[in-house]
Each structure stands twice: as C-alpha cells, then as structure tokens.
Amino acid sequence: MKVITAYCNLRANEALVNGEVIARRDAGSEDSWFKQIYRQQELAYPKFYKMDVLSQAGYLASELMKRADPGIFADYADDEIALVFANASSSAETDRRFMHSYESGGSPSPSLFVYTLPNIVLGELAILNKWYGENMFAVLPKFTPGFYLDYSRILFASGSRALLGGWLEVTANGTDVFLFLVEEKVSGTEFNDENLLHLSQAGAVAAY
Amino acid sequence: MIYIGAEVIVSPLGDSAEDNWNALRENRSGIALVPSAGFNQEDIHLSKIAGLNGPLRFQQLVIKALSALKERIDASMLASDRTIVLISSTKGALDDNLHDQFSQTCAAVKQQFHLAHLPMVISNACISGVLALNMAGNMVEIGQYEHVIVIGCDAASDFVLYGFQSLFAVSDKPCAPFDAARNGITLGEGCGAALVSASKSVFNNTPLQLLAGASANDANHISGPSRTGEGLVRSVSRTMQRHGTGTDEVDFICAHGTGTVFNDEMEAIAFDRLALSDKPLNSLKGYFGHTLGAAGVIETAVCMQMMRNGMLIKSLGYRDAGTSKPLNVILENQPKELRTILKTASGFGGGNASLMIRSL
Structure with a gap:
C-alpha cells in the first residue's frame, strides 16, 4: 500500500521533521527564519542565498528530511520520484519584489524575475538531487489532500515509484510549508485524506 | 480511447x-x-x-x-x-x-x-x-x-x-525560431x-485521439536550457514508449521553438538524440509569439487544425539553419496527411513535457 514515510513542516516559529521540533526561531535574530534554519542545521549550499522564499522552503524541508534519514531517496532511479507541489499564492511574494525592482528600484531585476514562477522550486530540487522525473505545480485555494491523492494515482500508474508532495505557502502573513514522501510499503501511515490532513497540521498552533 | x-x-x-x-x-x-x-x-x-x-x-x-x-x-x-x-x-x-x-x-x-x-x-x-x-x-x-x-x-x-x-x-x-539569426523571444x-x-x-465535430505523455525535468538550470536536451529526450522517449509508438509513426513535430539561441539549440540536440531530426517540424511562435502558459494549448489546437485540414504550416521566421544538429524545419505550407503528431514544450524550472495526437 502507499504510505507516508517521512514529512517536514515549517511553521512561523518552528521546524518539525516527522512531527519532532528540530529548530526554533530566534525572535532576536536579524536573519530571516529560513536563514536561521539553514545556519542552525549547518547546511552548505550557497545557492540557497540566491533562492526566493518558495525555493528556500522546498530546499530546507527536503534537506531536513534527508538529515533525518540520509538514505531516504536511495531506493529510486533518477526519474522515479515525482514532485507534486501546490500553494495558494503562486509566486506572489517574489512577484511583488520583482515589481518593486522596476517600479522603485531603477530597473527590473533578472535574478528576481527568474523566481517569479511557482514551479521554480521543482527545478531547484531537481538540480540539487539530479532528479529527471515528473513535475507538477498547481495553485489551489487551500491545502487539499484529494489533489495529491488523485494525481498520485496517475503518476504511480505511469512509471513513478515515489512521490514527494509539497504545500508551500510563504507570504508576509505566514509560513505554512509541508513536504511529505509517499512510497509503496507493506505497512506504515497510510497515504489517505485523513492522514495527510493530520500530518499537514503538525506543529500548527490553534488559532483560538 | x-x-x-x-x-x-x-x-x-x-x-x-x-x-x-x-x-x-x-x-x-x-x-x-x-x-x-x-x-x-x-x-x-x-x-x-x-x-x-x-x-x-x-x-x-x-x-x-x-x-x-x-x-x-x-x-x-x-x-x-x-x-x-x-x-x-x-x-x-x-x-x-x-x-x-x-x-x-x-x-x-x-x-x-x-x-x-x-x-x-x-x-x-x-x-x-x-x-x-x-x-x-x-x-x-x-x-x-x-x-x-x-x-x-x-x-x-x-x-x-x-x-x-x-x-x-x-x-x-519578430522572433525567428531555429533560424541562424534568431536572437530571442517575442x-x-x-x-x-x-x-x-x-x-x-x-463533440459536435469528430474529435481526435489524445495520447497523453510524460514530463521530465532537466535537472540542469532554473532558467537556462540543458546543453544535452536530457529532459526533453526523456519526456519524448517516455511518451512514445507509453503508447508503443515508433519514430516511423511520427508525421510531424510541433516544437517549442522560442527563438532564443540556447532553447532552439537544445531542442535540435534532443531531436537528434531521439532520431527525430528528419521529421517535418515547426515552431508556431512566429505567428503567436510566446504565450507562456497558453502556448501548449494554443499550439496543440493548431496541430489539430493541421491534422483536420491535412496541411503542414511553415515555421514563420525561419530561413537559414541555425542549430548544431540539423532539423527538417518546414519552409513552405504543404499538403500532407497527418496521422500522428508530437507536441513538445520546455520551460523555466527545467521542465519538459510532450504529448501526441492521432487522427481517428
């Protein structure tokens, strides 16, 4: 059966891997929260500093999953892991910064422009991991387990053997990042609507 | 079907x-x-x-x-x-x-x-x-x-x-896909x-058959085409394999052909590796410009019109060969019965995708 074998949540003030808090935000730091995670975890991928927030989020979450289990992706050929990501705001945060570059900053910034597409994070993960598999980025009103479940059936029927799913909503108003790996196993946390919704909310602070 | x-x-x-x-x-x-x-x-x-x-x-x-x-x-x-x-x-x-x-x-x-x-x-x-x-x-x-x-x-x-x-x-x-003097998109x-x-x-009118294909990432660069065409090769290979389609069955390729030096070169390399270089090929960007997220649908719709009307449409803006690997770029409109066509796309983020359409 298809099971969720690993997952990572990045919240406004905490980073969690497989439900365990592994980093906490230092409110006194001048660094962005994502840079704090990068430094605390002693990650070494200088390209991180060039990335927009969506790519940073995807990079951090997938690397933290690897930290917890270095062999996590080892069972698959370079085109067998499909990337299926989504969010609600597309690349709006980077779009705003790019627009600012030509409206107020003197000239359009090419280094910002190349990140004004939500699927760029898929390219960053493909480059880093040398993955040549399927890519999909959808813009949905909210996190919808059914989107991943439905599309996974298509991918598993057409050659993909694992799925790295992602919800990357990073805006001025909040951070809601959830990555999860789906694999075929004899037992584990079944990949279904209920479990996916539950794990997506790991570390979320109730709003009331 | x-x-x-x-x-x-x-x-x-x-x-x-x-x-x-x-x-x-x-x-x-x-x-x-x-x-x-x-x-x-x-x-x-x-x-x-x-x-x-x-x-x-x-x-x-x-x-x-x-x-x-x-x-x-x-x-x-x-x-x-x-x-x-x-x-x-x-x-x-x-x-x-x-x-x-x-x-x-x-x-x-x-x-x-x-x-x-x-x-x-x-x-x-x-x-x-x-x-x-x-x-x-x-x-x-x-x-x-x-x-x-x-x-x-x-x-x-x-x-x-x-x-x-x-x-x-x-x-x-105006963009000139695959031409020697091409220098960018429109x-x-x-x-x-x-x-x-x-x-x-x-359908009110007779439809065609969609042979849905695969996507593949280049794993190379977020805004620059692969030098080897690896992602496009993998996408097209998987699409053709999925439907058991041999190269001899492909009558026409509607390429992505943006008109940038590196994209068109990448595609020529990929089609060469796929042994599809001799297939009649065009880019429709010379007619529509690059319509980004719309391009794949508009260009597939044109392919369907080409199949219905039995005609190859010339690749507007192309004059002289301008890629390191040869392509059979369509120079003039010509009548041709099209049974199976291949549509490809490549883009920022390293993505490549392809599909085929077959006449009934």
Whole structure:
C-alpha cells in the first residue's frame, strides 16, 4: 500500500521533521527564519542565498528530511520520484519584489524575475538531487489532500515509484510549508485524506 | 480511447480555431511593433490582441474561450459532477491582483458556466499547457473525471516583458525560431481551449485521439536550457514508449521553438538524440509569439487544425539553419496527411513535457 514515510513542516516559529521540533526561531535574530534554519542545521549550499522564499522552503524541508534519514531517496532511479507541489499564492511574494525592482528600484531585476514562477522550486530540487522525473505545480485555494491523492494515482500508474508532495505557502502573513514522501510499503501511515490532513497540521498552533 | 476536440484559439489572429487557421494558412502573424512598450520606452515586437484592454483581461479571455468551446460540445456536460476545468497559466490575473492571481477568475468561471467543481490551476511555466492536457488525458483514463476542459491562458504584461528584457531575451525583430539569426523571444498573449473526454458523442465535430505523455525535468538550470536536451529526450522517449509508438509513426513535430539561441539549440540536440531530426517540424511562435502558459494549448489546437485540414504550416521566421544538429524545419505550407503528431514544450524550472495526437 502507499504510505507516508517521512514529512517536514515549517511553521512561523518552528521546524518539525516527522512531527519532532528540530529548530526554533530566534525572535532576536536579524536573519530571516529560513536563514536561521539553514545556519542552525549547518547546511552548505550557497545557492540557497540566491533562492526566493518558495525555493528556500522546498530546499530546507527536503534537506531536513534527508538529515533525518540520509538514505531516504536511495531506493529510486533518477526519474522515479515525482514532485507534486501546490500553494495558494503562486509566486506572489517574489512577484511583488520583482515589481518593486522596476517600479522603485531603477530597473527590473533578472535574478528576481527568474523566481517569479511557482514551479521554480521543482527545478531547484531537481538540480540539487539530479532528479529527471515528473513535475507538477498547481495553485489551489487551500491545502487539499484529494489533489495529491488523485494525481498520485496517475503518476504511480505511469512509471513513478515515489512521490514527494509539497504545500508551500510563504507570504508576509505566514509560513505554512509541508513536504511529505509517499512510497509503496507493506505497512506504515497510510497515504489517505485523513492522514495527510493530520500530518499537514503538525506543529500548527490553534488559532483560538 | 481518450478523445480531444472542440479546440478553440483566441489570439491576435482571431477568436476561433477556424479564424486562426485561415490566418496560418496565409502565413499571417499576430506580431506587430508596439511603440514605446519596453522598459526604456523602446519599441518592442509583441503579439497582442487588439481591443483587449483594461481590467480583468485574463478573465475575459478565459470566459471568451470557454464560451466558444461550449458551442462545440454537448453543453449539458459543463454542469456535470464528472467534468472539471483545468486552467494552465503562468501569471493569471497578475495585473488585477498580484496577491491572488487566479481565485477570482476561477470563481467567476464556475459561476457563469454553472460548473460543479472549481477550475484547477496548473502553473508550470511554459510547459503548463502540455502538462495540463496530459493531466486531463490521465484523469479521464483512470476514471477520475469523464470530461476535462483544458484552458491555457496568459495575458501580456509589462511585468513579464520587463523580466524578459532584463534577461536580454527579447528579440529585436519578430522572433525567428531555429533560424541562424534568431536572437530571442517575442512575447504574446492568447487563450487556447480543448475538451478531453472519454466520450466521442459529446463533440459536435469528430474529435481526435489524445495520447497523453510524460514530463521530465532537466535537472540542469532554473532558467537556462540543458546543453544535452536530457529532459526533453526523456519526456519524448517516455511518451512514445507509453503508447508503443515508433519514430516511423511520427508525421510531424510541433516544437517549442522560442527563438532564443540556447532553447532552439537544445531542442535540435534532443531531436537528434531521439532520431527525430528528419521529421517535418515547426515552431508556431512566429505567428503567436510566446504565450507562456497558453502556448501548449494554443499550439496543440493548431496541430489539430493541421491534422483536420491535412496541411503542414511553415515555421514563420525561419530561413537559414541555425542549430548544431540539423532539423527538417518546414519552409513552405504543404499538403500532407497527418496521422500522428508530437507536441513538445520546455520551460523555466527545467521542465519538459510532450504529448501526441492521432487522427481517428
């Protein structure tokens, strides 16, 4: 059966891997929260500093999953892991910064422009991991387990053997990042609507 | 069998697939020089729809295309729970609401056409359209939906034009895909639509067969094409393998062909590796410009018109071979029966996607 074998949540003030808090935000730091995670975890991928927030989020979450289990992706050929990501705001945060570059900053910034597409994070993960598999980025009103479940059936029927799913909503108003790996196993946390919704909310602070 | 038909094209060349076909048959282009359009007030070649101005341009285009498609099908299936609309786009209604580029249009379309489901947005840069058509074919094949309407749409914006200018990727003349003197893209806008269905009877006119394909990443660079064409080779190989299609069966390739030096070179290398170099090939960017998230749907709709009319359309802007590996770029329109065609797309983020269409 298809099971969720690993997952990572990045919240406004905490980073969690497989439900365990592994980093906490230092409110006194001048660094962005994502840079704090990068430094605390002693990650070494200088390209991180060039990335927009969506790519940073995807990079951090997938690397933290690897930290917890270095062999996590080892069972698959370079085109067998499909990337299926989504969010609600597309690349709006980077779009705003790019627009600012030509409206107020003197000239359009090419280094910002190349990140004004939500699927760029898929390219960053493909480059880093040398993955040549399927890519999909959808813009949905909210996190919808059914989107991943439905599309996974298509991918598993057409050659993909694992799925790295992602919800990357990073805006001025909040951070809601959830990555999860789906694999075929004899037992584990079944990949279904209920479990996916539950794990997506790991570390979320109730709003009331 | 998965059917595809009821194709619609809204572009500077007309509001229907037939209007667009008539323009293509006469090798007319939608590209024109627009005074002071550039960031530094330069004159820029663009493929812009006359009369498409003001707010809600994206929404207007999507609704126009879906209205036209509705006239070509059994319209009762629009409200069915077994029908979904996929919208492929890069920047949606960016000019209306930077922070929410799609939801207003999706809600408006759902309401106006009494859809059972909210349209789903696929945003994968320039492969969005082909990817959405493949998703549609797969959704129908495994029975998630019986009918999937795919609408590819992008409106030209200062945002995107200035961005491509900042990358020095905008052609100083109408784009010239695969030509030796090509030097960049021409930005375009437009909307394409088609119905993908398990049922032949919902189409007013005879549909074609969709052979849904695969996508593959280059794993190379977020904004530069692969030097080896690896992702495109893998995408096309997997698409052909999936359907047991040999190279001898491919009658025509509708390439991505943006007109940048490196993209077109990458494609030539990939088609050479795939042993498809001798196939008649064109890029339609010389007619429509690069319509980004709409391109894959518009260009697939043109392929369907080419198949219906039995004619190869010349690759506008091409004159002299300009890639390290040879291609059989179509120099003049010519009658030809087209049974199986291959459509490819490549884009930012390293994505590549492909599909095939077969005549019934």
